[in-house]
Amino acid sequence: MKSLLAGLLLGLAAAATPAAAAPTKLTMYYPIAVGGPLTDVVDGMIKGFKTENPDVDVEAVYAGNYDDTRIRAISAIKSGQPAQLSVLFSIDAYDLIEQDLIVPFEEVATSEDDKKWLGSFYPALMANGKIDGKTWGVPFQRSTIVMFYNKDMFREAGLDPNQPPRTWDEMASAAKKLTKDGRWGLMIPTTGYAYWMFQCFAIENGKELMSADGTRTYFTDPAVVEALAFWRSLSAEKKVSPEGAIEWGTLRQAFTSGQTAMMWHTTGNLTAVKKEAKFDFGVAMLPANKQPGSPTGGGNFYLFKQAKPDERKAALKLIKYMTAPERAAQWSIATGYVGVSPASYETEALKQYGKEFPQAIVARDQLTVAISEFSTYETGRVRDALNNAVQAAVVGSKTPQAALSEAQATADRLLKPFQK
Structure with missing residues (x-):
């Protein structure tokens, strides 16, 4: 009887104890x-x-x-x-x-x-x-996009390793001195996030690619076309960058293995470059043309x-x-x-x-001249149109003007419902 009573009391006590709240x-x-x-x-x-x-x-x-x-x-x-x-x-x-x-x-x-x-x-x-x-x-x-550069290669080419290029002209000139058999002076990725890399050139040439409210794009503005033409010239005319596509996913390895003396890439790769590079390297803000700048x-x-x-x-x-x-x-x-x-x-x-x-x-430090990354309504399809245009122009299958005109026509059609 006592054991039965004790068990009953224990059961009542357990029932009265609140269960721990589920996380x-x-x-x-x-x-x-x-x-x-x-x-x-x-x-x-x-x-x-x-x-x-x-x-x-x-x-x-x-x-x-x-x-x-x-x-x-x-x-x-x-x-x-x-x-x-x-x-x-x-x-x-x-x-x-x-x-x-x-x-x-x-x-x-x-x-x-x-x-x-x-x-x-x-x-x-x-x-x-x-x-x-x-x-x-x-x-x-x-992140922002920054320029990684091989200081050892700068020294070898007679360039000051502590004075990275600050303008497009300085960058092209340095890249020319750094390019030799088996090595390029500069690589900028054209796959993965071509629109993002191109936004750098447009900003540096004094023009943003989209309106602040995300309803308009400015792909055919003369400054934007000029920016894409300059990117194309790095391989087509100046011969300081390889023809064809440059892969986002393997560019870091190309830099750390010595295939290029300079690269534009996300600062998000900085620690990986630090671990992989067997040489002295620097990081610099992107060079300016009309102004400095990078998208976030x-x-x-x-x-x-x-x-x-x-x-x-x-x-x-x-x-x-x-x-x-x-x-x-x-x-x-x-x-x-x-x-x-x-x-x-x-x-x-x-x-x-x-x-x-x-x-x-x-x-x-580059955040002081950084702007928002390219984004609009219908952003996926608008961005795809710009990616395709940039890639076509940089590899030479279309002129910058023709490629950007096609992208602008697509953006106009997609964004028209959002324009007041």
């Missing part, structure tokens, strides 16, 4: 478009977040490059699978808004601390994410609309954790991506790294 579950898709074992870095950040937030269970899913990640994340949402946040292209914002898939951060980041956090990022890195006065994307793995690039965090209120709050907590100055510094050192806030460069880790390896500071 809020988050699925985060993310891409990697540069070299290195960076999934390990992301996994480490997620582990640190879980330690501090045991009530949130995060599944971080590496999904390939940016296009692969967008497709996978959107497919998951449309098929009813849980996905609360993702790192996607900063230039995906218009498409994601059109598809009604994301919410502005202002709907979730409502406290004074949240608002202060939203204002803590570099303005140039926020430009792609701010549309119609709302913040749709928050910077995470962000890389990925932003987005909050998906279908997430429940508690999931949105947990997702915001995770994003704030991963963009905090300490993590932003860690990510910058691990990759070469820009620290997304001024505070990240005030951390001891990044201050010390910048002193030891000043190449890591160039992309940050």
